[in-house]
Amino acid sequence: MPPAxxxxxxxxxxxLDENVELGAQVMIWRRKRDLPAKSARPILDALRDEREIAVLVDTHDNALIACLQLDRTALSTPLWTDDGNTQPTLAIPCAATAPDTEYRLDWLLTIWARHYAALCNYTRVALAVPLQHEHDQAGFIHHLVNEWEWHRLGPASAPGGEAIVLTADACRADSLEALIATELPVLPAVSAEKEDAS
Structure with missing residues (x-):
């Protein structure tokens, strides 16, 4: 019997059709969470500017249920952090998930981000949680910091306004493949020296 x-x-x-669909979905997700329409702006701007967006889809019905903007920065840190650490970082400046999806989907995506970063030879992941969502996300942040070895850097400027920046070491989680099939190409991290030379 083949594996499920x-x-x-x-x-x-x-x-383009899926780009437009995602933009509409993000607006609906924000309304269902009682968040202001402007909270969707970072994702909508990323879609408009054709930045790299990864979407999570349900394999049962191919519905879009989450999205992450990926910033494959070769800089020491993402531009929106104040951290002086010099590690190649896969940054997630903005994300959105459907409110009626399975519990802990946000947490599952953080495990995926660390795994994918490790595959691409980044040493860490940085995640921005908008301050306007901090109360809504307080349990999520607490869980990541206290249970999953994420570090809270504190407030910083991020797309869409001020944010709490969390960082974690990249690490493989091969058992995750039973839950999420990754169809993004594995693109090796570019060193800061190579970017400076270009």
Whole structure:
């Protein structure tokens, strides 16, 4: 008997129609969470500017249920942090998830981000949690810091306004493949020296 397909797939958008669909979905997700429409702006700006967006889809019905903007920075830190640490960082400046999805989907995506960063030879991941969402996300932040070895750097400027920045070491989680099939290419991290030379 063949193994069951993972319940989720993470991939890039497949074209303009899906780009528009995701933008509309993010607005709906924000309304369902009683968040102001402006809270969707960072994702909508990233879509408009054709930045790299990874979408999580339900393999059962191919519905879009989450998205992450990936910033494959070769800089010491993402531009929106104040940290002086010099590690290649896979940054997630903004993200959105459907409010009626399975419990702990946000947490599952943080495990995926650390795993994917390790595959691409980044040494850490940085995640921005907008301050306007901090009360809504307080339990999520507490869980990541106290249970999963994320570090809270404190407030910083991020796309869409002020944010709490969390960082964690990149690490493989190969058992995650039973839950999320990754269809993003593995692109090795570029060293800061190579970027400075270009």
């Amino acid at each position: 397909a993972p319940p989720y797939r993470i991939r890039h958008l497949t074209g």
